[in-house]
Amino acid sequence: MSLFETFRKGLTKTRDFMTAGINRMAAGLGIFDDDMLDELEMILIQAxxxxxxxxxxxxxxxxxxxxxxxxSRQGVLDFLRLTLAGMMTEKQLKIESDRLTIYLMVGVNGTGKTTTAAKLAxxxxxxxxxxxxxxxDTFRAAAIEQLKAWGERTQTAVIAHATGADPAAVVFDAIQSARARQTDLLLIDTAGRLHTKRNLMDELAKIRRVIDREASDALVETILVLxxxxxxxxxxxxxAFHEAIEVTGLAITKLDGNAKGGVxxxxxxxxxxxxxxxxxxxxxxxxxxxxxxxxxxALLPDL
Ligand SMILES: Nc1nc2c(ncn2[C@@H]2O[C@H](COP(=O)(O)OP(=O)(O)O)[C@@H](O)[C@H]2O)c(=O)[nH]1
Ligand SMILES: [Mg+2]
Structure with a gap:
């Protein structure tokens, strides 16, 4: 499957929603009138x-x-595409070949941090x-087990401590191991529980300090998983996350999940x-x- 086909397949639900709505609107006249533009706005909001x-x-x-x-339908859709593109920025993540690269995965529980780390691995x-x-993520034993399972599936080494251990200590160890084994990419999976938001943000800040101290030469990306x-x-x-620990890139998961891909x-x-x-x-x-x-x-109708 080509790259575009994967996007299109993944975004099927949002696409079907947008396309059906837009096609219904401009079908008869082939042009957009005022009411249709109001309707188009509603479709964007609903997506x-x-x-x-x-x-x-x-x-x-x-x-x-x-x-x-x-x-015209074509003129309006072209301009819509252009306008939406202007609102988005994109960045391709890199892995350096001559120094350690670290991706710190952050985000609230269940967003897909662990899965995305495994996919990246x-x-x-x-x-x-x-x-x-x-x-x-040392908060739950299951979280450690989940990452280990992905480690086996992807044949990737996993550095783990016992449940309840200091996450920053895990990161410290991982950086030392990564250096010893001449690792190119170290993926750090973190906890996302929000029971006390303050604690989570403090914990992440502490991890970040360990990275800055122990791997000051590394390329570090803080990836917020949404x-x-x-x-x-x-x-x-x-x-909230960007304010607490400067996020450098976004991962949007479950785009295949429902018709809300517009987020x-x-x-x-x-x-x-x-x-x-x-x-x-x-x-x-x-x-x-x-x-x-x-x-x-993938989102907008073909012209
Ligand atoms: N459909 C779909 N499910 C996903 C995606 N990414 C993660 N998940 C699922 O979301 C759930 C939570 O993922 P997990 O990585 O454990 O989240 P974490 O708590 O942030 O580490 C799991 O069931 C994953 O399989 C995605 O892109 N699409
Ligand atoms: Mg997890």
């Missing part, structure tokens, strides 16, 4: 593109129509890199953070570098 992004996009389209007189191994994972099915709450999570647009528009990864399923290979153009092509 979770966010109030700000949706309103802005429709206003831009109205202005475009005023200036060009072009309200699989991908990096396929590319010939030496990979290691660190079980810094579950697309949680809708607009993803924006709240992004703001990728909302989060990038609201936080200015770059989209790095798209989770499009539960298997190790269901991960893609986020591509704005493929995402929008």
């Amino acid at each position: 979770d593109c966010g109030m700000t992004a949706s309103t802005e996009a429709i206003e831009a389209i109205r202005e475009h129509i005023r200036q060009t007189g072009d309200a 699989q991908r990096a191994k396929n590319q010939g890199f030496r990979v290691m994972m660190a079980a810094a 579950d697309a099915t949680t809708g607009q709450n993803a924006i709240v999570q992004a703001r 990728a647009i909302a989060v990038s528009r609201e936080t200015g953070l770059p989209l790095c990864l798209a989770g499009l399923g539960e298997d190790a290979q269901d991960l893609q570098d986020f591509s704005r153009s493929m995402f929008l092509d």
